[in-house]
Amino acid sequence: MSDERELLITRVGAQGDGFAESEGAPVFVPFALAGERVIADVDGERGRLLRVLQPSAERIAPICRHFGTCGGCAVQHMSSDAYRAWKRGLVASAFAARGLDVDVDELVEPGGKRRRAVFSIERDDRGVVIGFHEAQSHVLVAIDECPVLEPKIVAALPALNALVAPLISKRGARLTVTLTNSGLDVLLDGIERRLTPDIRSRLASGASTLQLARLAVGNDVVVETLPPFLSFATADVVLPPGCFVQAVAEAEIEMARRILTAVGKVKTVADLFCGIGAFTLPLAARAKVLAFDGNQLAIEALRAAAKKATGLKPITARVRDLFREPLSPLELNEHDAVVFDPPRAGAEAQAQRLARSKVKTVVAVSCNPATLARDARQLVDGGYKIEFVTPVDQFVYSAHVEVVAVFRR
Ligand SMILES: C[S@@+](CC[C@H](N)C(=O)[O-])C[C@H]1O[C@@H](n2cnc3c(N)ncnc32)[C@H](O)[C@@H]1O
Secondary structure, three states: OOOEEEEEOOEEOOOOOEEEEEOOEEEEEOOOOOOOEEEEEEEOOEEEEEEEEEOOOOEOOOOOOOEOOEOOOOOOOEOHHHHHHHHHHHHHHHHHOOOOOOOOOOOEOOOOOEOEEEEEEEEEOOEEEEEEEEOOOOOEEEOOOOOOEOHHHHHHHHHHHHHHHHHOOOOOEEEEEEEEOOEEEEEEEOOOOOOOHHHHHHHHHHHHHOOOOEEEEOOEEEEEOOOOEEEEOOEEEEOOOOOOOOOOHHHHHHHHHHHHHHHOOOOEEEEEOOOOOOOHHHHHOOOEEEEEEOOHHHHHHHHHHHHHOOOOOOEEEEEOOOOOOOOOHHHHOOOOEEEEOOOOOOOHHHHHHHHOOOOOEEEEEEOOHHHHHHHHHHHHHOOOEEEEEEEEOOOOOOOOOEEEEEEEO
């Protein structure tokens, strides 16, 4: 039932939604800005923006026609100043919630487009559709333009759709597309159909016509025309299908630069949650690196790249579950600096051990300010001082923010 209300938006929340109080309860209104009076259709804590009665001076026109329906971007309607202040504020408030009053740096905006996208692909009345879901909805928005993605990825979507369409059912699947140095690396997963020899050969010939570097369906590499690789320092890493890569090359380079500046002149560094070595390899240009990750394929890819690279100090890469078996203080103490870049869940167990270590410099990279602040609290309680907290805008127009934090003792 429609419940239209006039609301005063008092701030923008962590997901990019406008926040108002109405009838004694919170209401979150996507696409509304602080200070605006709006009419929204309210259903519980959610409000659908119907009209802006009094627009904020910070309101600007979005740059993408899908903005407002596509769930990929949350805040294209904010001026650059408001956007920068909001992202910085997300980090400051996460730290404040842990009792850490830090002077968060200005938002660093390295620019660049996303080289990896995970699309949904589904069959419905429109045919087979590739796109992103509306926020908090099952409705799929067909994407034919996207200002945050590498144009080569967007341009390939119609042909990729035609290639995999026969495999797509109403249940849908995921299509992960990564722009690598040797072309597009495409992974289709979540499909029910088995690949018959006939389907496989049709996919393989289509992939070569499209000059894809690789096409994989689930764990099955259907065709690899060229090994899909990315370069870090002097090394070329061949990507295991679907493995983690930093979304934007420019952001990754900026973060690596800040990590190197923070660790300074050192002999030995531990890189925890190293993945395929986006930070390990630049660090190895300077110091001996011991690198750990839970993903066996990522570690194998890093080892193979390190073996072939020239001009790097020794890298030892090991598979280890750092949630269950974090490095002990004794193991950590063998290093002049430790870098950790965990998944969104953070590195709670590892931070506890770091807090008891004697390591001089710790650099944390995180895509989740809340878990970073939790882990930072442990480091501070263990005697570390926070030197820098720098938000890096890797996920432009979204509510996500990457952070590099430097701790010293
Ligand atoms: C945010 S990524 C960072 C990877 C790398 N630093 C980079 O920049 O490409 C997080 C990494 O944590 C790894 N990971 C997730 N859970 C883990 C665990 N329990 N133990 C060790 N590594 C884990 C993932 O495999 C992934 O490579």
